[in-house]
Amino acid sequence: MTLSYDLLIRNATIVDGTRAPRTRGDIAIKDGRIAAIGALDSARADAEIDASGLVAAPGFIDAHTHDDRLLFSDPAMTPKVSQGVTTVITGNCGISLACSPANAAQTPPLDLLDSGGGWFRFPSFAAYREELAAKPAAINAACLVGHTTLRCAVMENLGRAATHAEIARMRELAREALASGAIGVSTGTAYAPAAAAPTEELIAVCRPLADYGGLYVTHMRNEDEHVTDAIEETCAIGRALNVPVVISHHKCAGIRSHGRSIETLAQIEKAMRSQSVGLDCYPYVASSTVLRADRLAQSTRVIITWSKPHPEFSGLDLDEVAKRLGVNEAEAVERIKPAGAIYFMLDEKDVQRILAFDETMIGSDGLPHDAKPHPRLWGTFPRVLGRYCRDLKLFSLETAVYKMTGLPATRFGLADRGRLQTGYAADVTLFDADSVIDVADFKNPTALAKGIATVIVNGEIVWREGLASGKRPGKLLLNPRSTGAPR
Numbered sequence: 001m002t003l004s005y006d007l008l009i010r011n012a013t014i015v016d017g018t019r020a021p022r023t024r025g026d027i028a029i030k031d032g033r034i035a036a037i038g039a040l041d042s043a044r045a046d047a048e049i050d051a052s053g054l055v056a057a058p059g060f061i062d063a064h065t066h067d068d069r070l071l072f073s074d075p076a077m078t079p080k081v082s083q084g085v086t087t088v089i090t091g092n093c094g095i096s097l098a099c100s101p102a103n104a105a106q107t108p109p110l111d112l113l114d115s116g117g118g119w120f121r122f123p124s125f126a127a128y129r130e131e132l133a134a135k136p137a138a139i140n141a142a143c144l145v146g147h148t149t150l151r152c153a154v155m156e157n158l159g160r161a162a163t164h165a166e167i168a169r170m171r172e173l174a175r176e177a178l179a180s181g182a183i184g185v186s187t188g189t190a191y192a193p194a195a196a197a198p199t200e201e202l203i204a205v206c207r208p209l210a211d212y213g214g215l216y217v218t219h220m221r222n223e224d225e226h227v228t229d230a231i232e233e234t235c236a237i238g239r240a241l242n243v244p245v246v247i248s249h250h251k252c253a254g255i256r257s258h259g260r261s262i263e264t265l266a267q268i269e270k271a272m273r274s275q276s277v278g279l280d281c282y283p284y285v286a287s288s289t290v291l292r293a294d295r296l297a298q299s300t301r302v303i304i305t306w307s308k309p310h311p312e313f314s315g316l317d318l319d320e321v322a323k324r325l326g327v328n329e330a331e332a333v334e335r336i337k338p339a340g341a342i343y344f345m346l347d348e349k350d351v352q353r354i355l356a357f358d359e360t361m362i363g364s365d366g367l368p369h370d371a372k373p374h375p376r377l378w379g380t381f382p383r384v385l386g387r388y389c390r391d392l393k394l395f396s397l398e399t400a401v402y403k404m405t406g407l408p409a410t411r412f413g414l415a416d417r418g419r420l421q422t423g424y425a426a427d428v429t430l431f432d433a434d435s436v437i438d439v440a441d442f443k444n445p446t447a448l449a450k451g452i453a454t455v456i457v458n459g460e461i462v463w464r465e466g467l468a469s470g471k472r473p474g475k476l477l478l479n480p481r482s483t484g485a486p487r
């Protein structure tokens with residue numbers, strides 16, 4: 001009997017997402033799932049792809065994104081699909097579109113998601129989920145709900161700790177989000193609207209996490225001189241709640257903290273022996289967020305990514321902006337806010353050490369609505385594969401793929417993703433390991449990466465040879481303990 005499938009990928013070099021050594025073979029897909037893997041010479045299918053010379057990997061999982069709105073505003077998800085990404089983790093750094101009040105855009109850093117376009121219109125996670133179900137994107141999403149968003153929803157004055165009554169309201173919003181399918185809560189205590197939240201507030205708001213198997217994911221209170229204190233706070237919260245924690249975009253920021261990843265990784269490794277700790281990283285020495293004067297002293301160069309009052313300054317260095325305005329840099333910052341910026345404040349050796357750490361996932365932290373975004377939005381995954389794996393030999397191809405697939409799938413509880421294995425969802429990325437590389441840079445931050453051949457989501461081709469197919473097979477991947485629709 002000849003077996004018949006929807007799609008057959010022939011002659012691929014299979015890197016399965018588990019770190020197992022690569023094999024050669026065919027992959028058969030039926031009804032959105034991987035139906036068979038191996039030598040499938042006698043199999044037939046409605047469509048075939050010859051993957052000779054290409055690697056077949058599980059679709060990449062972007063462990064750290066701010067794509068809450070991009071899923072609607074660019075459902076083709078071009079910045080991500082073009083890198084081979086098939087699932088994004090959204091709602092990071094304390095900020096989410098879900099559970100937001102209508103006036104959220106007036107509170108940086110929530111304006112990274114929307115600075116006045118009316119996107120803060122999802123009072124509950126269920127409302128967000130319903131709209132995404134009605135208007136699916138090309139790729140999958142698993143969503144966190146943001147603690148800073150919850151603060152904006154229930155508090156008038158963000159410059160103090162929440163009262164018992166406010167904590168109770170935030171906790172109920174968090175519970176609704178988890179019950180409706182959110183996979184965890186994110187926090188961003190490094191930012192003004194959540195900086196006054198003490199550890200006890202974070203624990204109290206996140207209390208429902210344990211009931212839903214949710215994660216505590218954090219842009220920590222500090223990433224420079226007090227980074228080890230911040231790691232300790234994060235781990236203490238995880239222990240108090242008995243839930244897994246994820247340290248977002250781990251870095252040692254500012255010249256005085258360069259080299260300290262030796263210390264922070266040892267601290268994280270030690271904590272991992274007694275509790276679940278994850279971390280992610282992007283492959284660049286520059287960070288990016290809203291424009292803040294307190295970052296200037298830590299940075300060797302600052303580039304403006306957007307400015308509401310002065311959009312013409314997007315893409316310019318801050319020193320050039322200051323020159324044009326005839327003021328010093330600190331004054332220029334005040335004049336062009338609200339705005340965003342790129343800060344050159346990390347050390348390449350730290351970036352490499354963190355990337356190479358066994359448990360580090362790859363997360364772009366891309367900011368999709370910036371006029372001149374940090375190139376990580378369009379380049380992260382090909383850059384890890386091309387520059388850090390192939391050229392600098394920081395790790396093997398099997399390990400690079402694992403950091404983008406099997407590892408984040410396990411960490412975020414995406415039970416049937418992140419591996420090429422029979423029965424798993426058919427999210428597959430085909431790429432040329434010899435030529436894959438990021439092209440986006442600080443001058444041309446939205447240039448398409450090279451070497452990503454074909455991207456398949458839930459069995460459907462969404463990207464092929466540099467073009468989107470227009471298909472929208474993406475699913476919202478719900479917390480399995482939620483009362484939502486089946487995954």
Ligand SMILES: [Zn+2]
Binds near residue numbers: 092093219248249
């Ligand atoms: Zn962040």
